[in-house]
Structures are given as structure tokens and as C-alpha cells.
Amino acid sequence: MTVGLTHFLVVSSLLFSMGLYAIITRKNAILVLMGVELILNSANINFVAFSRFGNFGYSGHLVALFVIVLAAAEAAIALAIVLNIYKNLSTVNVDEIDNLRD
Amino acid sequence: MHESTIVNLSLFILFLPLLGFVITLLLGRKVKSIYIFENSIIILSFFSSVYLLYSKLTNFRTTKITAEIEWFSFKNFITETNLSVNLGFMIDNITAIMLFVVALISMLVHLYSIEYMKGDERYNRYFAYLGIFTFSMNGIVLTNNILMMYIFWELVGLSSYLLIGFWFEKKSAADASKKAFIVNRIGDLGMFAGILILFFIYNTFTFDKIFASINSGVLPFNSDFWLTITGILLFCGAIGKSAQFPLHVWLPDAMEGPTPVSALIHAATMVAAGVYLVVRIFGLLTADAMLFIGVVGMISAFIPATIALTQNDIKKVLAYSTVSQLGYMIMALGVGAYQFAFFHLVTHAFFKAALFLGSGSVIHAMHHEQDIRNMGGLKKKMPLTYWTFVISSLAISGIPLTSGFLSKDGIIASTLAFGNLTGHILFPIFSLIVAFLTAFYMFRLVILTFHGEPRNHHKFEHAHESPFLMVMPLILLAGLSIFIWYSPNPINSEQGWVLSKWIEKPVLFTPQNSRYDFMKTDYNKGISVEHSYLESDTYKEAMHKAHYPAMILSEVAAILGILFAFLLYHWKKVNTDLLADRLRFLYNFSLNKWYFDELYQKTFVSFTIGLSKFLAWFDAKIIDGIVNASALITKEFSFFIGNFDKYVIDGIVNFTAYFNGFAGLLVRRIQTGKVQSYLALVIFSIVILLFIFK
Numbered sequence: 125m126t127v128g129l130t131h132f133l134v135v136s137s138l139l140f141s142m143g144l145y146a147i148i149t150r151k152n153a154i155l156v157l158m159g160v161e162l163i164l165n166s167a168n169i170n171f172v173a174f175s176r177f178g179n180f181g182y183s184g185h186l187v188a189l190f191v192i193v194l195a196a197a198e199a200a201i202a203l204a205i206v207l208n209i210y211k212n213l214s215t216v217n218v219d220e221i222d223n224l225r226d
Numbered sequence: 227m228h229e230s231t232i233v234n235l236s237l238f239i240l241f242l243p244l245l246g247f248v249i250t251l252l253l254g255r256k257v258k259s260i261y262i263f264e265n266s267i268i269i270l271s272f273f274s275s276v277y278l279l280y281s282k283l284t285n286f287r288t289t290k291i292t293a294e295i296e297w298f299s300f301k302n303f304i305t306e307t308n309l310s311v312n313l314g315f316m317i318d319n320i321t322a323i324m325l326f327v328v329a330l331i332s333m334l335v336h337l338y339s340i341e342y343m344k345g346d347e348r349y350n351r352y353f354a355y356l357g358i359f360t361f362s363m364n365g366i367v368l369t370n371n372i373l374m375m376y377i378f379w380e381l382v383g384l385s386s387y388l389l390i391g392f393w394f395e396k397k398s399a400a401d402a403s404k405k406a407f408i409v410n411r412i413g414d415l416g417m418f419a420g421i422l423i424l425f426f427i428y429n430t431f432t433f434d435k436i437f438a439s440i441n442s443g444v445l446p447f448n449s450d451f452w453l454t455i456t457g458i459l460l461f462c463g464a465i466g467k468s469a470q471f472p473l474h475v476w477l478p479d480a481m482e483g484p485t486p487v488s489a490l491i492h493a494a495t496m497v498a499a500g501v502y503l504v505v506r507i508f509g510l511l512t513a514d515a516m517l518f519i520g521v522v523g524m525i526s527a528f529i530p531a532t533i534a535l536t537q538n539d540i541k542k543v544l545a546y547s548t549v550s551q552l553g554y555m556i557m558a559l560g561v562g563a564y565q566f567a568f569f570h571l572v573t574h575a576f577f578k579a580a581l582f583l584g585s586g587s588v589i590h591a592m593h594h595e596q597d598i599r600n601m602g603g604l605k606k607k608m609p610l611t612y613w614t615f616v617i618s619s620l621a622i623s624g625i626p627l628t629s630g631f632l633s634k635d636g637i638i639a640s641t642l643a644f645g646n647l648t649g650h651i652l653f654p655i656f657s658l659i660v661a662f663l664t665a666f667y668m669f670r671l672v673i674l675t676f677h678g679e680p681r682n683h684h685k686f687e688h689a690h691e692s693p694f695l696m697v698m699p700l701i702l703l704a705g706l707s708i709f710i711w712y713s714p715n716p717i718n719s720e721q722g723w724v725l726s727k728w729i730e731k732p733v734l735f736t737p738q739n740s741r742y743d744f745m746k747t748d749y750n751k752g753i754s755v756e757h758s759y760l761e762s763d764t765y766k767e768a769m770h771k772a773h774y775p776a777m778i779l780s781e782v783a784a785i786l787g788i789l790f791a792f793l794l795y796h797w798k799k800v801n802t803d804l805l806a807d808r809l810r811f812l813y814n815f816s817l818n819k820w821y822f823d824e825l826y827q828k829t830f831v832s833f834t835i836g837l838s839k840f841l842a843w844f845d846a847k848i849i850d851g852i853v854n855a856s857a858l859i860t861k862e863f864s865f866f867i868g869n870f871d872k873y874v875i876d877g878i879v880n881f882t883a884y885f886n887g888f889a890g891l892l893v894r895r896i897q898t899g900k901v902q903s904y905l906a907l908v909i910f911s912i913v914i915l916l917f918i919f920k
Contacts, residue, residue, distance in 0.1 A: 148906050156902075222899030 132173035139166035153206045153216040157199065164195045227285050233293040235278050236315055239325060240364045242271040247357035254350030261340070264353040268336045268360065275329035282322040283728060291317040292370055309429055316370030316433065319728045320568060324367045324502060327572055328495050331579050332360045334699035335490040338583055341695045342486055342590055352392060359385035359491060366499050371431035372421050375503065379463065382496050383410050389491060390483040402479035409476040413466015420459030437509045441735040450512055450740040457515030460507050468500025468552045471526040475822050477549055481541040485586030488541060493548050493582045494575035501555045501571050508564055508732050512740040520560020524656045526553030529820060531663035536816040539596050540585045543671050547622065548578060550660060554637060561653055562745065563640030564732035565725050565760070570633035573707070577621040577630055580703035584615040587696050588675060591689040598671065603680035607689045610697045612676045614704035619672050621707040623665035623784045629707045632719035634661065639776035643768035647744045658783045665787025673795040717777065731758035
């Protein structure tokens with residue numbers, strides 16, 4: 125059995141679904157962020173897979189590298205935000221952070 | 227001396243009494259003696275008018291002085307012409323004489339009133355009213371255009387109204403003043419229509435310009451008929467003001483005013499304004515208009531003369547005699563006796579003022595008793611009043627050596643000449659009958675008042691001769707009733723300076739074919755005062771032939787009248803009560819003034835009241851009904867619109883609001899503020915969209 129594009133995409137979509145599930149269902153903001161990381165990585169798999177099987181050169185690999193860098197930056201900022209939320213509201217439970225409603 | 231001096235002088239004479247009126251009226255309540263100011267003003271104006279008369283008759287005897295200023299003008303934007311309305315004076319000898327007459331009688335009445343009105347609570351206001359009357363009368367006399375004449379015409383009407391109703395606490399006086407005003411308005415309506423026709427056709431109010439246009443052949447609506455109508459309409463003003471038939475009913479009632487007022491306004495001057503008006507418009511009268519005027523004058527001379535026979539109120543007799551004499555003047559104008567008409571106006575003004583002031587003196591002495599049945603025997607108590615009264619009565623009866631003879635005989639001669647020339651013989655017949663009646667009722671009055679035994683001893687005991695200020699005007703006016711002021715020859719006025727030199731001869735401007743034959747102009751001589759029809763051979767010859775018969779007939783009539791009066795009332799040869807009984811019908815007819823008041827009451831007055839009632843009903847029911855109905859419709863419509871707004875429009879608006887609110891309520895649940903739920907929604911939506919747009 126050779127590993128083709130389909131297998132990558134399946135792994136990628138499984139990873140995406142798990143990330144999405146984590147984002148929607150987890151109550152802890154840290155866990156939500158972890159979901160986001162999963163989604164980003166599923167995207168990375170897609171980029172690399174398309175780059176490998178499509179006729180796009182190395183541009184897909186490059187974008188994946190950028191996404192990893194961005195993810196690192198995003199994690200830094202997002203964690204800072206969560207820290208600030210915790211400082212102000214004494215919680216990281218996303219259900220309780222509904223100030224946007226008003 | 228320059229013409230402008232005369233004009234300035236007449237301005238002075240015109241406005242002095244107005245000044246007196248304003249000051250006396252304004253200060254009358256504060257300053258009790260302000261009447262002295264008014265009196266001095268009138269005396270000043272009298273002397274000015276004497277000076278004016280003197281200089282007019284010496285320096286400017288044949289010139290007609292006019293002065294004019296523009297009052298306002300209309301611009302016609304199509305033809306680029308101006309239509310100007312002017313104010314102005316025209317001073318000829320007639321004006322100057324008339325000014326003198328007005329000023330003299332006004333002054334005498336002012337002086338007389340100082341005594342007569344003493345103790346009246348509105349003493350000063352009375353003099354103020356006399357002042358405005360004199361002002362307005364001067365305005366009528368001086369004007370050169372018919373518009374200004376109309377304005378002053380109404381002003382004398384106003385002052386007459388104010389003075390008749392001077393004792394307005396008395397209902398009869400208030401009613402009489404209203405009657406005088408309203409009856410005058412009827413006549414003025416006609417005059418106004420005439421003025422409108424003249425202005426419409428000739429675009430001017432000025433007499434001279436109108437006459438010039440008529441002379442050049444411009445006629446109202448291009449017909450003689452309309453010229454006649456215009457003349458008659460203008461004459462309607464004179465019918466009202468000079469109390470001619472059928473509008474004569476106001477003058478006897480006007481006797482409710484103070485007696486000096488009756489002398490000034492309702493005998494000598496204002497009522498003569500009608501005659502003066504006809505004198506002024508004489509040039510545009512056609513033969514038909516003159517015949518109309520003559521007939522009105524004849525009827526007005528005759529009917530009041532018959533009424534005066536049986537009246538018992540001393541002032542009523544004189545009032546009817548005034549109407550009768552005014553009718554005489556109007557008739558004289560109708561028959562073309564222009565000069566005699568104006569001459570009679572002047573002489574009548576003097577002797578009738580004397581008669582009225584004499585009657586005022588009697589009334590004053592008898593403590594406001596006016597009924598001659600309660601008088602008698604006053605000759606001994608009041609000799610001066612008696613003799614002046616007798617002289618004036620002789621004058622009005624037309625006895626030689628008096629002024630009345632000169633003018634009245636002239637009128638009778640003219641009617642006789644006119645009858646000869648045109649065949650209208652009723653004029654001389656009626657003028658003789660009236661002459662007889664006049665002599666009779668005047669001497670009935672004299673005998674019942676002054677002769678015989680006193681019939682009311684109580685009042686007789688208290689009677690006394692009036693004070694100097696009241697007697698002096700009587701003597702002066704009676705003096706002016708003597709022939710010598712008018713003509714050196716007591717039986718022929720034509721030789722006198724008044725007729726031959728002072729009063730201008732009439733000039734006609736009407737088309738030749740609309741005149742009486744004897745008035746037709748000789749074309750070779752042209753139109754001018756010197757070539758008036760009075761100078762034509764035909765007319766001169768007719769007058770010459772009529773002179774002696776007229777004199778004899780009028781003397782016979784007058785002396786018969788006086789004789790009858792003495793027979794009936796002095797020597798009592800005939801029982802007057804029995805005579806009245808025999809002629810019960812005629813007596814009642816005369817006593818009740820030919821039932822004119824009743825007739826008018828039954829016809830015009832009740833018709834007017836009925837019409838007013840109908841109109842009031844029409845207003846109340848129909849007009850108000852329409853108004854109320856439209857209001858009701860509007861109201862109901864508004865209600866409908868209001869409800870439509872309230873329920874339909876507001877309903878839609880509210881529904882929108884409620885719907886939005888409801889939708890909001892539904893949708894707001896989605897907005898939880900939780901990022902996760904939003905995200906879930908987004909993903910859900912994306913999935914759906916993917917399914918739709920796959």
C-alpha cells in the first residue's frame with residue numbers, strides 16, 4: 125500500500141476535526157488554544173501534502189514554515205491574553221467570559 | 227391787489243372756523259369761556275368775507291378766480307398718462323356773495339346763541355359744532371370741483387346731524403337727527419351716481435373742464451338722454467339737502483334742534499346748498515332735466531305751503547315755509563330764472579333767519595313754549611321781536627319795499643315769461659297760489675303769536691323782551707330785508723346792482739337741440755356770460771311783457787293772503803273751528819302733513835324693515851346653515867382622517883416596531899457573548915452554505 129494524498133488529507137481532516145471539537149467544547153481557555161494549535165497543524169499537513177503531490181515546487185513547505193512561526197507568535201500573544209483575562213476576571217473558563225454580549 | 231390775495235383770503239376764511247372747531251372741541255370741557263374764542267374767530271371770518279366780497283366786486287367783478295392743486299393722481303401704465311384729481315377754489319361773484327351770507331348769518335347765530343343757549347351743559351360743544359358747520363359750508367361754496375363739493379356736502383350733513391341731535395337725551399331729537407341723515411343719504415346716493423358718471427366720461431371733477439367737454443360735444447354715452455339723467459342724478463343731491471319733494475320730510479323734524487341752529491342750517495344756509503349746487507351745475511342741464519327740476523320745485527313749493535296753513539308749532543310753520551321757499555328757488559332754476567333763484571336764496575336767507583331767530587326769541591321768552599295756541603298778545607311785551615318779525619313776514623310775502631318782493635316778483639315774472647315762451651302755464655299758476663298761501667300762513671303766524679289777547683296768562687306774565695345779543699341780529703337781518711340794499715328802485719330789481727352787476731348770467735353748454743328754444747345760443751355771438759340767453763331779445767321781450775302782470779298778480783295774491791289771515795284770525799269774521807269742521811277732510815289732510823310720514827312708514831320704512839328681517843333670516847338660516855354645514859363636513863372629515871391616522875398609519879408604524887421588537891427578542895438569544903457558541907454557529911452556517919453552494 126502506497127501512502128497517497130488521500131491519506132494525508134484524512135489525517136489532516138481528523139486533526140482539524142479534533143481541533144475544532146476542542147475549541148467548541150473545552151471550557152478551559154488553555155485547552156481552546158491547544159485546539160487552535162491542532163487546526164493550525166492540520167493546515168500545515170495540507171500545505172505540505174499538496175506541495176508534495178501537486179506541481180507547486182516548495183512554496184507549500186515555505187508557507188508551512190511560516191505558519192509554524194506564526195503559531196509560535198500567536199501562542200505567545202494568546203497566552204498573554206489568557207493571562208490578562210485571568211488577572212482581571214479570576215477565571216479562564218470561557219463560559220464565564222461573556223462580556224461581549226452586552 | 228392780486229388774485230392770489232383773494233385766494234389766500236378765501237383759504238383763511240375756509241380754515242378759520244375749522245381752527246375754531248378743533249380748539250373749542252378740545253378745550254371745551256376744561257376752559258369754560260372758550261366759546262369766546264370761537265365767537266371771535268367767526269367775527270374775524272365775517273370781516274374777512276366782507277373784505278373779500280368788497281374786493282371781488284370792485285377789483286375783480288368780471289374775472290373768475292380759480293386756484294387748483296393736485297390732490298393725488300392715478301397713472302395709466304398702458305397709455306402713460308396721468309389722471310389727476312385736484313382740489314381747488316373757484317371764486318366768482320356768486321361765491322363771494324354766498325360766502326358773505328354764510329359768514330354773516332353764522333356770526334349772528336353765534337352771537338345770538340351766547341344768550342339763547344346759556345346754561346346748557348354742552349355749551350362749548352354747541353359752538354364747536356357751529357364752527358365745523360361754517361367750515362363745511364364755506365367748503366361747498368368755494369370749491370371748483372364736484373368731488374370736493376361732495377365731501378363738504380357730507381360734512382354739512384354731519385354737522386346738521388350733530389346739531390339736530392344736540393339734545394340727544396330727547397328721543398324725538400335723536401330720531402329726527404337720524405331721519406335727517408338717512409333721508410339725505412338717499413338723495414346723496416343719486417348725486418354720487420351722477421358724479422361717477424361725470425368722472426367716468428370726462429375723467430375730471432372740475433366744473434369748468436366738464437363744461438368745456440360738454441361744449442365740445444362730448445356727452446355721456448353719446449346721448450342727450452344720458453346728459454339729462456346725469457343732471458337729474460346730481461339734482462337728487464339737492465332734493466335731499468334742500469328738502470325737496472319727495473324727500474322733504476326730514477326738514478320739519480329737524481326743528482328738534484336748537485332754534486338758532488334751525489335759523490342757520492335749516493333755513494338760511496345748508497338747505498340752500500341744494501340750490502347752490504343746481505346753480506353750479508346749471509350749465510349742463512338739458513331742457514328735460516330743467517323741466518324735471520322745475521316740476522319738483524313746483525310741487526315742493528305747493529305741498530308744504532298747504533301743510534303750513536294748519537300747523538300749530540311756530541317752528542313747524544317756518545320749517546314748511548322754508549321747504550316751500552326752497553321749492554320756489556328750485557322752480558325758478560327750472561324755468562331758467564337763474565339770477566332770481568340765487569337772488570331769492572340770498573334775500574330768503576336773511577329774512578328767514580330773522581324769522582327763525584324771532585321765533586327763537588319768542589320761544590325763549592315763553593320758556594320753551596312752541597305752540598302758537600298758547601301765545602298771543604306778545605306784541606306789547608316784545609316790541610322789537612314783533613316788528614322785526616313783521617318786516618320779515620312782509621318780505622317773505624313779497625310786499626313792495628322789501629327784499630322779498632324784488633326776488634319773489636322776479637321769480638313769478640320769470641315763470642310767467644317761461645309759460646308764455648314754452649306753454650308750461652302751470653308754473654305761473656302755482657307760483658301765484660303759493661304766493662297767496664305764503665302770505666296767509668305767515669300772517670296767521672304773526673297774528674296768533676303777537677296779536678290779540680294772551681291765551682296762556684301764566685306764561686305771558688313771565689314773557690319779556692330778549693337781551694341785546696338776541697335782538698341785535700334780528701334788527702340787522704330785518705334791516706337787510708329792506709329793498710335798498712339790493713336795488714335803488716323798490717319795484718324793479720333788474721335795475722339793481724345785484725342783478726345787473728353782481729350775479730353772473732348763466733351760460734349753457736348743452737347741445738343746442740336739447741335746450742328750450744329761447745335758450746339756444748346765437749352762434750355768431752358765441753358762448754360767454756355777456757351773451758347768455760338772458761340777454762337774448764326773445765327772453766328780454768317775454769320778461770318785459772311779464773313784468774307788470776306778474777307784479778300785479780303777485781301783489782293781489784299776497785295782499786289777499788294777508789287780508790284773509792286778518793279776517794280769520796284778527797277780526798275773527800269767520801269761526802275758524804267751524805271752517806275746519808266744514809273742511810274736515812282737507813283740514814286733517816293738511817294738519818297731518820299729507821300723511822307723508824305715514825305713507826313712508828307704511829311703504830319704504832316697513833319695506834326696509836321687512837327686507838332687513840328677511841335678510842337677517844337669510845343670514846341666520848341659509849348662510850349660517852351653509853357655513854355650519856361646511857364646518858360639520860370638515861369636522862367629520864377630520865375625524866375620519868384622525869382615525870385613519872390613529873389606527874391605519876399608526877398601526878403600520880407600530881406593527882413595524884412590534885415586529886422588529888419581536889424578531890429581536892427571538893434573535894437576541896443567539897447573542898450569548900460566548901465565543902464558542904458563535905464559532906459553533908459559524909461552522910454550522912458554513913456547513914449549510916457548503917451544502918447549498920456545492
